[in-house]
Amino acid sequence: MSDHSEIFSLTGxxxxxxxxxxxxxxxxxxxAFIRRIKEVDEKVHAFLSYxxxxxxxxxxxxxxxxxxxxxxxxxxxxxxxxxxVISAKGQxxxxxxxxxxxxxxxxxxxxxVKLKQAGAVVGGRLNLDEFAMGSSTENSAYGxxxxxxxxxxxxxxSSGGSSAAVAARETPLTLGSDTGGSIRQPASLCGVVGMxxxxxxxxxxxxxxxxxxxxxxxxFSQTVEDAAMLLETxxxxxxxxxxxxxxxxxxxxxxxxxxxxxxxLGLPQEFFGEGMDDEVRKAIDQAIAWYKEQGYEMVEIxxxxxxxxxxxxxxxxxxxxxxxxxxxxxxxxxxRSERSENAIDVYSKTRxxxxxxxxxxxxxxxxxGLSSGYYDAYxxxxxKTRTLIxxxxxxxxxxxxxxxxxxxxxxxxxxxxxSEDPISMYLSDIYTISTNLAGLPGxxxxxxxxxxxxxxxxxxxxxxxxxxxLLAIAHAYDRExxxxxxxxxx
Amino acid sequence: xxxxxxxxxxxxxxxxRIELTAEERQKFQGQLGDVLKYFEKLQEVDVExxxxxxxxxxxxxxxxxDVAVEGFSSDEALLNAPKARSEQVVVPKVVEE
Numbered sequence: 001m002s003d004h005s006e007i008f009s010l011t012g013x014x015x016x017x018x019x020x021x022x023x024x025x026x027x028x029x030x031x032a033f034i035r036r037i038k039e040v041d042e043k044v045h046a047f048l049s050y051x052x053x054x055x056x057x058x059x060x061x062x063x064x065x066x067x068x069x070x071x072x073x074x075x076x077x078x079x080x081x082x083x084x085v086i087s088a089k090g091q092x093x094x095x096x097x098x099x100x101x102x103x104x105x106x107x108x109x110x111x112x113v114k115l116k117q118a119g120a121v122v123g124g125r126l127n128l129d130e131f132a133m134g135s136s137t138e139n140s141a142y143g144x145x146x147x148x149x150x151x152x153x154x155x156x157x158s159s160g161g162s163s164a165a166v167a168a169r170e171t172p173l174t175l176g177s178d179t180g181g182s183i184r185q186p187a188s189l190c191g192v193v194g195m196x197x198x199x200x201x202x203x204x205x206x207x208x209x210x211x212x213x214x215x216x217x218x219x220f221s222q223t224v225e226d227a228a229m230l231l232e233t234x235x236x237x238x239x240x241x242x243x244x245x246x247x248x249x250x251x252x253x254x255x256x257x258x259x260x261x262x263x264x265l266g267l268p269q270e271f272f273g274e275g276m277d278d279e280v281r282k283a284i285d286q287a288i289a290w291y292k293e294q295g296y297e298m299v300e301i302x303x304x305x306x307x308x309x310x311x312x313x314x315x316x317x318x319x320x321x322x323x324x325x326x327x328x329x330x331x332x333x334x335x336r337s338e339r340s341e342n343a344i345d346v347y348s349k350t351r352x353x354x355x356x357x358x359x360x361x362x363x364x365x366x367x368x369g370l371s372s373g374y375y376d377a378y379x380x381x382x383x384k385t386r387t388l389i390x391x392x393x394x395x396x397x398x399x400x401x402x403x404x405x406x407x408x409x410x411x412x413x414x415x416x417x418x419s420e421d422p423i424s425m426y427l428s429d430i431y432t433i434s435t436n437l438a439g440l441p442g443x444x445x446x447x448x449x450x451x452x453x454x455x456x457x458x459x460x461x462x463x464x465x466x467x468x469x470l471l472a473i474a475h476a477y478d479r480e481x482x483x484x485x486x487x488x489x490x
Numbered sequence: 491x492x493x494x495x496x497x498x499x500x501x502x503x504x505x506x507r508i509e510l511t512a513e514e515r516q517k518f519q520g521q522l523g524d525v526l527k528y529f530e531k532l533q534e535v536d537v538e539x540x541x542x543x544x545x546x547x548x549x550x551x552x553x554x555x556d557v558a559v560e561g562f563s564s565d566e567a568l569l570n571a572p573k574a575r576s577e578q579v580v581v582p583k584v585v586e587e
Contacts, residue, residue, distance in 0.1 A: 106566045199546045213545050242552040243545065311529045322506055329507075331581060333570035343584045344507070352509030360508050361518055365525060367506040368497055378529065383542030385535050390543055422521055423528055439546020464547065 026077030076119030099354025109206020127161030156186030181432025188407035188457025199439035200245035203238030262295035266400035283448035322366030446483035
């Protein structure tokens with residue numbers, strides 16, 4: 001049996017290879033990660049729960065398949081953990097909310113079905129901001145996740161448990177969800193790879209909805225290669241999600257083999273203005289210089305609607321949230337307030353007791369933007385402005401193959417620094433939000449560290465449904481620099 | 491404009507069916523006022539003649555074959571209900587006598 005410290009540092013593909021070569025079994029791999037969780041998660045708190053017996057049982061089934069020559073592919077026997085908004089049959093799904101404290105999923109999300117069909121060991125429920133609303137995990141009803149690089153700082157959010165678990169080497173691969181940056185921003189703050197696919201690429205069936213026109217599920221990993229493998233597994237049209245895109249899925253992992261012809265990368269001038277931390281700027285400048293050395297052409301582009309993306313996003317996302325979260329009503333599958341005497345009480349008291357502050361703020365804001373007399377000024381106007389934001393990107397992509405920006409304006413911030421000021425928290429997603437509004441794919445790739453050792457991420461934005469090209473551009477850099485392989489001391 | 495930067499918090503909280511504590515009501519009043527002020531940026535945008543975007547890649551009329559598929563048993567469907575009896579969810583009385 002291999003030493004567990006040798007196993008938990010491996011990438012998903014390295015584990016896959018080790019399993020294929022018989023270096024270790026899936027049971028040994030799963031044991032190694034469970035041991036690692038027990039060692040470090042008291043400090044990191046990436047996990048809300050994990051079902052050790054279930055994971056080991058899945059691992060044993062994988063080993064049995066392999067021993068009879070029936071292995072299901074590269075993910076067979078490799079652990080993958082889920083953000084606690086993605087359904088897995090029989091397992092909890094709290095969305096980090098008190099209102100779903102006792103909920104158990106009666107069915108699998110489509111991504112969970114796909115992972116199980118690929119033989120992955122699916123387990124572990126990862127922390128987040130309640131209902132994916134936030135940028136720090138401070139809005140979790142079960143306490144925040146801590147950044148493995150500095151336990152005094154946030155891991156980013158909302159998928160902070162998903163990014164921290166990979167950074168802390170508690171699991172090689174995780175899934176998160178991204179509505180305005182909730183995969184890319186925590187990936188950046190924790191020094192791992194995180195990708196939001198094109199809207200419609202991955203089925204949302206079984207994902208607890210936040211803002212349905214913006215939400216996408218996507219992968220976290222140490223390397224771009226691993227992200228490609230995981231994305232390939234979870235992508236594809238699903239009749240159960242009528243917004244999923246009806247096209248076949250390219251072989252993302254294969255697309256990374258061979259050398260990519262250098263192409264054109266756009267630098268949006270609006271992103272490089274004030275508000276960007278100097279150390280972030282320095283790391284991004286170095287990444288730009290690296291691409292130039294490889295023969296990539298840098299083109300200055302303009303996205304004039306950039307400063308509108310945050311208000312447009314918060315009008316649209318809160319409106320959709322207020323509608324989506326109406327289902328948590330104390331009737332069918334949430335807790336119910338003990339104080340409720342009539343039907344209205346059941347709703348309002350249950351929701352008053354069960355939701356945290358940020359969720360209440362956003363539902364109220366969304367209800368306001370949709371209410372009689374304000375709909376035209378807020379929601380409809382935001383949707384029209386969303387069209388202008390899409391047009392900006394369309395124009396930019398006539399000139400370039402991908403857009404390069406920082407993922408987050410600053411490295412990880414300290415707990416409490418922004419939690420009482422919603423707008424400053426909202427602005428931490430300023431570089432990621434417009435991608436969701438335009439429906440485009442985006443990936444955050446680790447590109448360096450600040451002087452005090454905090455990770456910095458670069459964001460690459462691609463054209464719709466061109467994940468192959470986007471991954472290839474990201475992999476060209478990541479294969480050489482490998483910042484995501486660096487490990488924090490825990 | 492300044493009128494739009496304030497919100498009748500009790501009215502909207504009732505629309506959203508969320509009971510607020512006195513403390514929350516006071517805190518949100520200020521915070522949401524700031525957020526609405528921030529949203530005023532949108533009023534300056536020229537959106538004359540611009541079509542709204544509801545989805546980045548809209549799809550219309552997604553049809554499905556009209557065939558029965560297996561669903562939840564009532565036990566499974568009621569698994570998470572806070573109160574259930576005789577294969578049904580129990581709620582407070584909603585019709586006056």
